Amino acid sequence: MIIIRELIDDLKPVFSKVMKKLEVPDTTWEPLFGKSTVEDHGDVALPCHSLAGILRKPPGEIANQIAELVFQDLESFATVSSISGFVNISAKPEWISRRISQLLLDTRLGVGLDEGKIFAVDYSAPNVAKEMHVGHLRSTVIGDSIVRMLEFKGHRAIRENHVGDWxxxxxxxxxxxxxxxxxxxxxxxxxxxxxxxxxxxxxxxxxxxxxxxxxxxxxxxxxxxxxxxxxxxxxxxxxxxxxxxxxxxxxxxLLTDEDIMGESRYQELLPEVIERLRDSGILEESEGAEVVFPGGWVNRDGEPLPMIIRKADGGYNYSTSDLACIIDRVERLRCDGFLYVVGTPQKQHFEMVFQVAKKAGFMSDDHQAVHVNFGSVLDTDGKVLKSREGEVIKLHDLLEEAIRRAEETIDEKNPNLQGKERHDIARAVGIGAVKYADLSTERTKDYVFDWERMLSFEGNTAPYLQYAHARICSIFRKWGGDRESLRENFGPLVEEGSSPPTKEELTLARRLVEFPSILDDSASTFSPHKLCRHLHSIASSFASFYENCSILNEEDVVIVRRRLALCDITARELQLGLGVMGIIAPERM
RNA sequence: GGGCGUGUAGCAUAGCCUGGAUAAUGCACCGGCCUCCUAAGCCGGGGACCGCGGGUUCGAAUCCUGCCGCGCCCGCCA
Structure with missing residues (x-):
């Protein structure tokens, strides 16, 4: 994973030149070159231990030598040092400053647009006349976030709510x-x-x-x-x-009635699935049912496990409908990818479906079919979350409780908020907390649903991020100046006559600069939790900056503007980051 | 029985795909900080044989392998 992509891009030519001189092929050193694992040592590092065999020298010496050779060419934008076989590089404030000024002027905050593809995102999928439960919550929240990320990256995301209506x-x-x-x-x-x-x-x-x-x-x-x-x-x-x-x-x-693609919609396609499977020669008969053997799976008795396409009674199956979906998505919607935001227990099912779809030629290797799986929601006792009576918890009740709890906290912390504003903020905070709790853990693992934790307003939670954002909005209200003007006339972080940036300013700036590569990584791996972690680190370094560096009370106007500019990007990154997760960042709370 | 996944401080998590430095973060805990931009906060501190054992490697939380615990899946439900 490449972090601080732009820094690495700037460093590579310099290293490439030196490594050529040392006769180390690019394919050898480039994979080693990456984000420093220990932040104190620098931004980027090159471990030289594995070069020892080629250069026939101890790693320490190699690192020293490389550090000396790159020093001059890096001097304008980075510092270099070496220790215990590592070459460590840190971006200079001047380099960070340049990136910051680019981000300030960019409405997309440095996040590039991909070549637009078409994705069908299958998520939520409740069953008619059945209660929605926390599993649907996960699917809905994760799917919604993935749709927003993909769209922001310039893709077309077709939302498909595969409602169980048949x-x-x-x-x-x-x-x-x-x-x-x-x-x-x-x-x-x-x-x-x-x-x-x-x-x-x-x-x-x-x-x-x-x-x-x-x-x-x-x-x-x-x-x-x-x-x-x-x-x-x-x-x-x-x-x-x-x-x-x-x-x-x-x-x-984002889901609306337009996105409903219930099972009933595929009914007329089902006989065609049978026909096509038969034509491709993989349909077989077994105990009266029409089946396909994907291969690679066996049942309890060690016999090959079939996928049932049509039951012995003539009825169709979930698998049949999923195959029909694939045909529809490939041929009618012209999708490049299909994402299924469905729980992990169905992993094998999707593997079989994808395999059969490929075998039958419904999709090709160019299509990206991904089961965006997620784990179960557990109660704090480690069991699957249920209500006290042992029934599924109604989503509606759960969300109401989230809002109610948020209202209680607001009344306690900020009684000035009243009426509609109080209600809107309680919604943003309560719902945001529920969503963020779900999105902030690695989705394939089970996650523990804990009211106290998600609404605690401390730690890696939505309220903490929202609070950081609201604080910045408050600063700008107090300042009263033109925020746009900060963006166009950003002076360098290091300027003659003004005191240099503090360590808090630099830490914050570094994290702000990293934002675009993290968002990209998060979107391309369908992993919102990566973005969550980074937003938290931004909010946390902002809190530290805010505490230790005065902004409006600062006398030097150059410093005031420099710090306000950092506030501006921080707020925008938080808002954008929360935004692609479907979480609102209120201006006050 | 077969398969898939998972196990990281008291708790909750990240890191694992693509091996690097002292294992990161939050809560909880201990000690400081509000005449000053929102203390829903900040600063500092203690706390981990990364489930256990082998192997590969200069180097393993990460890769391979065996075992243990937990969870899920294994033909006419979705």
């Missing part, structure tokens, strides 16, 4: 709807009481034979396109979606 359970759900009466059922679903609706239907299905048989016939009607049945089905879908949309709106994610 399948055998709909027979019993529709029958239950009829039993309740449409109006009452609609009300029940509309207020978000999805689970009890589903459970009532389910319990009747297992205990009442007559109901069960009605349900089965209803499925047949549904799949046959029976008009009245479809109308009833639509009620279930619409009412559920109304509830989902309420959750999306609370969360502040």
């Amino acid at each position: 399948g055998t359970p709909f027979g019993m759900l529709i029958e239950h709807l009829l039993d309740l009466g449409e109006d009452r059922a609609a009300t029940e679903l509309g207020v978000g009481d999805l689970d009890s609706f589903y459970k009532q239907a389910r319990s009747k299905f297992v205990s009442d034979d007559e109901f069960a048989s009605r349900s089965r016939s209803r499925v047949v009607l549904l799949q046959g396109g029976h008009e009245e049945t479809l109308r009833l089905w639509r009620i279930l879908v619409d009412e559920s979606m109304r509830y989902f949309n309420e959750v999306y709106s609370m969360l502040g994610v």
